[in-house]
Amino acid sequence: MDIAELASVEGRVLRPGDGGFDESRALWNTRFDRSPDLAVRCLNANDVTAAVDYAREQGMRLSVKGGGHSYAANSVSDGGLLIDLSMMKKIVVDPGERTVTVEGGVTGAEMDAATQEHGLATPTATVSSVGVIGAALGGGAGYLSRKHGLMIDNVISARLVTADGRQVRAAADENADLFWALRGGGGNFGVVTSLELRLHDVGPQVLSGQIIYPFDKAGEYLRFFRDFMADAPEEFQCYPFCFRVPPIDMFPEETHGQPVLDFVLYHEDPDAIEFVMPLRDLGEPILEVAGVSRYVNAQTGFDANLPKGQRYVSKAHDLAALSDGAIDTMVEYVPRMVGPLSAAYFDPLGGAVGRVDPSATPYAGRDTTFGFHIIAGWMDAADDDSVLAWASEFHTAMGAHATGGVYVNLIADDETSRIPAAYGANYARLVELKQRWDPGNLFSSNYNILPG
Numbered sequence: 001m002d003i004a005e006l007a008s009v010e011g012r013v014l015r016p017g018d019g020g021f022d023e024s025r026a027l028w029n030t031r032f033d034r035s036p037d038l039a040v041r042c043l044n045a046n047d048v049t050a051a052v053d054y055a056r057e058q059g060m061r062l063s064v065k066g067g068g069h070s071y072a073a074n075s076v077s078d079g080g081l082l083i084d085l086s087m088m089k090k091i092v093v094d095p096g097e098r099t100v101t102v103e104g105g106v107t108g109a110e111m112d113a114a115t116q117e118h119g120l121a122t123p124t125a126t127v128s129s130v131g132v133i134g135a136a137l138g139g140g141a142g143y144l145s146r147k148h149g150l151m152i153d154n155v156i157s158a159r160l161v162t163a164d165g166r167q168v169r170a171a172a173d174e175n176a177d178l179f180w181a182l183r184g185g186g187g188n189f190g191v192v193t194s195l196e197l198r199l200h201d202v203g204p205q206v207l208s209g210q211i212i213y214p215f216d217k218a219g220e221y222l223r224f225f226r227d228f229m230a231d232a233p234e235e236f237q238c239y240p241f242c243f244r245v246p247p248i249d250m251f252p253e254e255t256h257g258q259p260v261l262d263f264v265l266y267h268e269d270p271d272a273i274e275f276v277m278p279l280r281d282l283g284e285p286i287l288e289v290a291g292v293s294r295y296v297n298a299q300t301g302f303d304a305n306l307p308k309g310q311r312y313v314s315k316a317h318d319l320a321a322l323s324d325g326a327i328d329t330m331v332e333y334v335p336r337m338v339g340p341l342s343a344a345y346f347d348p349l350g351g352a353v354g355r356v357d358p359s360a361t362p363y364a365g366r367d368t369t370f371g372f373h374i375i376a377g378w379m380d381a382a383d384d385d386s387v388l389a390w391a392s393e394f395h396t397a398m399g400a401h402a403t404g405g406v407y408v409n410l411i412a413d414d415e416t417s418r419i420p421a422a423y424g425a426n427y428a429r430l431v432e433l434k435q436r437w438d439p440g441n442l443f444s445s446n447y448n449i450l451p452g
């Protein structure tokens with residue numbers, strides 16, 4: 001391996017043992033501890049091109065890391081070359097055109113901070129350290145999605161380095177087939193060095209908060225929630241998030257270790273407190289903190305629940321409806337939850353997400369009204385078997401109430417056979433486009449679409 005060919009790289013070329021190498025290969029999910037042969041910490045698109053060309057010519061496995069939050073740890077491989085985009089942090093907001101352009105290393109928190117200076121925002125993931133482009137390439141759902149769609153529905157254009165090392169632009173009027181594929185097809189089609197997104201008026205103040213109930217009446221409360229969401233405006237979003245109370249002072253001591261149902265809520269209107277009161281008046285909350293908040297703070301509400309550097313597995317389903325069966329399954333499995341950081345929730349979709357034609361982008365779940373997601377989290381490898389068994393059983397049981405589809409970004413490492421189901425009728429076109437843009441499957445360390 002003659003890395004002199006990477007001499008043009010303005011960022012850093014790192015080998016195991018070099019300062020910064022471990023930071024480059026670090027993942028949010030430490031259940032995976034992988035070490036590539038080389039990490040190229042890129043500063044610009046030319047660095048990315050040099051790394052792509054080098055990996056292709058050397059026949060090296062290539063992986064691409066933005067924010068490092070891949071549940072399945074796709075962004076770092078054992079052996080091969082890692083393209084680390086985390087230093088590519090440029091953000092350009094155009095308030096007149098209402099657009100933002102972000103580079104590959106930008107997180108949701110960083111983009112929100114820049115766009116909120118102009119009272120603008122675009123949908124992002126609900127944990128603020130998630131990479132913007134990594135989330136957007138698979139779909140990207142967050143608090144704003146019922147009103148403004150998925151992240152992919154807000155993409156205007158992308159600049160990327162393709163498998164043959166070309167730097168190209170993809171938009172509705174240029175490389176339109178590639179533009180279609182990128183908006184859901186993940187990292188399969190190239191390394192996206194920058195992405196241009198549409199902005200909307202949001203904040204700076206919104207309503208946000210949590211209303212946390214003991215779990216004993218969860219079945220009744222979730223049925224109420226289902227009816228409440230059916231009539232709720234698209235400006236409102238609420239995740240019923242089930243977890244075990246951690247042993248910390250903000251919770252009464254007698255609740256420590258107990259399962260709870262937490263309505264994590266968001267309303268674009270900071271004065272909408274009366275609207276959420278029915279969720280508050282269901283019973284006696286253990287804790288309630290709902291009120292006016294800065295949008296950027298509302299966007300960090302889940303951060304503490306899902307800290308970086310622990311062991312995780314993600315299991316998900318698309319649901320056509322929040323049926324009694326789905327609610328009863330949640331009620332049955334949450335009290336048996338294993339893993340101190342484990343959680344499960346329903347994710348209301350519909351609204352603007354559902355108004356997009358299912359063939360307009362690869363994302364197939366346009367008729368999904370609720371996502372279902374288990375994030376099992378724990379610290380000790382000795383607990384792997386028990387936590388993974390609980391998550392699998394719960395996931396299998398919920399499958400009886402699901403559509404068979406799944407949001408691709410939430411697929412677990414051992415579930416790659418579900419990738420076609422994530423794309424449904426759009427999968428065949430993705431396979432064709434993969435053949436056209438990456439026939440040698442250079443970009444394989446992802447939710448991989450095999451060239452057809």
Ligand SMILES: Cc1cc2nc3c(=O)[nH]c(=O)nc-3n(C[C@H](O)[C@H](O)[C@H](O)COP(=O)(O)OP(=O)(O)OC[C@H]3O[C@@H](n4cnc5c(N)ncnc54)[C@H](O)[C@@H]3O)c2cc1C
Binds near residue numbers: 076137187190409445
């Ligand atoms: C704590 C947590 C919370 C989450 N919350 C949400 C949520 O609210 N909504 C939601 O929709 N999703 C959510 N996700 C899922 C998230 O969207 C995906 O895991 C996403 O891929 C993470 O992007 P990343 O850049 O941080 O991850 P990375 O691990 O860096 O990248 C993941 C994959 O994306 C691809 N990729 C990343 N950047 C590029 C690029 N520039 N060019 C080409 N390919 C690239 C690669 O294939 C890579 O393997 C969450 C994930 C976590 C861990």
